[in-house]
Amino acid sequence: MTEARAKTCIACGMPMSKPEDYPLRDESKDYCVHCARADGSMQSYEERAAGMAAFIVRTQGLDEGAALAAAKSLMARLPAWAGRQ
């Protein structure tokens, strides 16, 4: 459990500290519940970028294009999407 608590989502960077943070409460996964589809599989790059951009718009009201650019910029630094632009 201590190992699981130290995990950070490879697809969005969110710390994963409890079972609810994991898709279908499966703590063997390296991505979080927000980056998973309903069946527990990891979202595609496009799905995740759109989801993260929507989150930014919902919380700060940014322009959609600016929010998408910020999302992709962040994702480029995450292990799941290394090298993508």
Next chain:
Amino acid sequence: MSIKSTILTKKDRAAPRSREERKRLTGRRILEAAIRVYARDGILAATSSAIAAEAGVAHGSVFARFESQESLIAAAIQDFGAEVPLRLHELVRRGARTKEVLAAHLKCIREREDFYARLVVEAPLLPEEARTSLVLIQSAISFHLAPAVEADRAAGRIKAASLPLLFNTWLGLVHYYLANRELFAPEGSVIDARGPELLDHFMSLVSKGGRK
């Protein structure tokens, strides 16, 4: 400074056990030094040699641990950003109201006020990686504010307004005072001097009937 993640403990300062541990502690020392130098000299004006001197390490050690100035700046911002949402999350989980969450936000800023004020002023000029980190941090803070706002709104305590507008109004107010803090509190912390007044004013703006 009470934010745990920025403090090297006595145990950390004792002789480390392994090479990996030494690398981690050196990185932590450089990051803490960078935050102090950014606060003192400005983020864009800070030099790697000043950061190395502040950390007490060789100049090359800075770039052995952080590949560029840009990544060091982003790491400093992320260090701030990692702690704030966690603290707000705990408050919201306990059912805190909007005013309590915003007071906690001010407290987090106060603990890094010199650095955060530099960040507010220099944000538009920072490298993309740093600006993106800041956008995500603000979204995380707004996200954690949302349940408290929603509960207050449902209880009829605050007006119906969109979350982004409400959050941006708060940030605009606080950031203005931080950006001009030498005018509002030349002798010290603008958050200490004006924070309670700003919080009361904001709550009077959003409260139904103008009450706090």
